[in-house]
Amino acid sequence: MDSVGIAIAGFAHPYAYEYAKSLSETSEARLLAVWDDDRTRGREAAQRFRSTYVAEYESVIRNRDVEAVVVSSRLSTTVELAELAAEAGKNVLCEVPFALNLEDADRVLKAVRKSGVRFQSCFAARYSPAAVMGREALHRREIGDMIAMTGSVRLVAPEEDQLEDVGAALAGDTLHLTDLMRWYSGSEVESVYAVAVGGLDVKPRRQPGFLAMARFRSCAFASIDGVRCLPDSSLAGERLTLELLGTDGLIMLDVFSQAISVCSRGASQGLLRRHLWGCDVRKEMVRSFLACVRQGLEPKADAFDGRQATEVAIAAYRSARERRPVRLPMNP
Amino acid sequence: MGRQIGVAVVGYGFMGTTHLTAWSMVEDAKVLAVVGRDRIKAEKVASRFDAVSYSTLGQALKELAVDAVDICTPTFTHRDYALEALNAGKHVLVEKPMALSLREADEMIQVADAGGLKLMVAHVLRFFSEYAKVRELVQGGAIGRPVMVRAKRAGSMPPWGVQSWFMDQSKSGGVAVDLAAHDVDFLRWCLQDEVEDVFALSHRLVTRETFVDDHVLMVLRFRKGAIAHVEASWAMPTALPFTTSLEVAGSSGSLSVDNESTPPLTIVNRRGVERFSPETRPWVEGMPFSIDPFYGEVQHFADCVINDRKPITDGRESRRSLEVILAAAESAATGEPITLQAEA
8 A cells, every 4th residue: 555645734833743753754654745834944844854845835735645734833824724635635634722713623624524534633642552441441341330530631832822822722731631531431521610720811821721620421520630830841741641430440541651750960950851661642643644544544533523622622711711610512 | 834634535436546546645645535425445445545435525524634625526526526525614626627517617616715725626637747848848939839739639438437427428528528628728728828719520429328429529729829629539449549649830840749659668468558658657666656647736736735825727727628628519519619708
């Protein structure tokens, strides 16, 4: 089978470099083009991953050899880029959140459904072998009926300019947990109550995220902690933990536990850094996307999943602002 | 300072015997009586601590030179025992939570005030070395302005709790009121801040005769802006050892401590996993007890009684913690966030 022709649209999101690295290292893909509205960043990335910088996005999606586009651009451009790619018949691997409101999320969903392309939302945790095993154990009823989920997530923050755009996007971290909980429980969030650190009056760029409490239709309830509270989260490394309490037991998932902590003499005092040695979940996610494109399979997490998690984040944002629980689905 | 203070301990269950062990290490105090409804059981415990057993508190107070009463009974009996002791002119140390309603707490505070008596609630977490250290670091500015806290206290239903008053929400208040009481009180003290509002979700365990909330997740918003996630559970599988953890993240750093990675001794055998911290609990006779939290707690109370000092968790201070946990239980029942009244 031929390798998949790929283009990367935007390197604003830090994970774009990881996707590019995975794509450049596998024989299953050919990185044909790199686009970025920041020309310097785009050229540098193209050079680094031995690809070609293309200044016009239009030419990227017109290129017949390009079968799929990775959208990891500035959040304010994601909806349009994803929509154009889908309309041009390109499969899409899209960073989350891809929209900041439901109208935009639904636009993407509609374009994807109309064109019939594969659209995969970048919920990397679903590709953790431990997460898969835990979910299977849950479905084998090893812990009985689910009572509650407690999740905590700290990922790498997008660049500042991306943060400028947003309010709800800052719940980007919580999106990953929400998705994992939806995927585990097979249920949708019914209502959400959230608090934001320091209130919502601070500048968006300083908004460190949410602590959300959610009720699922399945009756399970959950706390979703996506507060980016570490002064420099890169020091302590990424974290994504999920505890599932059932009537007959407990499942404890720690997606980024396999790391080596290194102490070193840093700029001021001793620095602690974590180096992951376990499964590279983003690499697995990219590999799975390529398989979906080549074999015409449905992605594990699609545009609808991205939309649903986004809706929870939007509801959490509203809840934190209005200081009351918000019911889902939300009225448009 | 002259003689030792005479103490009557009410209750001979887990907390009663824990307090009795602690009292036995306090030089300035002597436990004179162990009070419990079942005289035979009370006698068995009393003899271990060289005390006299009584089936009623009134009788003990009548016959012995008791200065202070330590109430280690089920929560729903706290108010009655406390009022009986206070009305008899005795200082009171009462297990947490102090009562099941603010009205009961107010009665206790009022009677203690009227009699000029000490009323202390046994919020023992403030005497745990690791928690006290966290507060010292936070207040010392080690992590800047506190922003976000995660506190957890989770285990299976304690063996003495199965088939008992613990399982009855009307008697124990449920896991939010009984267990989360520890972390909620600690956080108020650690952050030196009051809770503005609380929202909680809980699981209700329904048995044949009764029901109890056995798992709760809550979020507290403090007035100065910090938020806290507090998890308290009696619903964990029995195979899992009792787990506590605390993380505080601030504007310039973060810290964490837990009871899983810190015990200097872990024994795994057919019974399961047992973690020992002899430094914080004198499990072995002859071990240093200077930082045993229960010793620290009763010693502090004895010091307050003897030297006329204000207990760190007196009635008023503890009432504030009670207000938060009762609000959490109410929020879990109604599904609405509860805003707390600002202190007048």
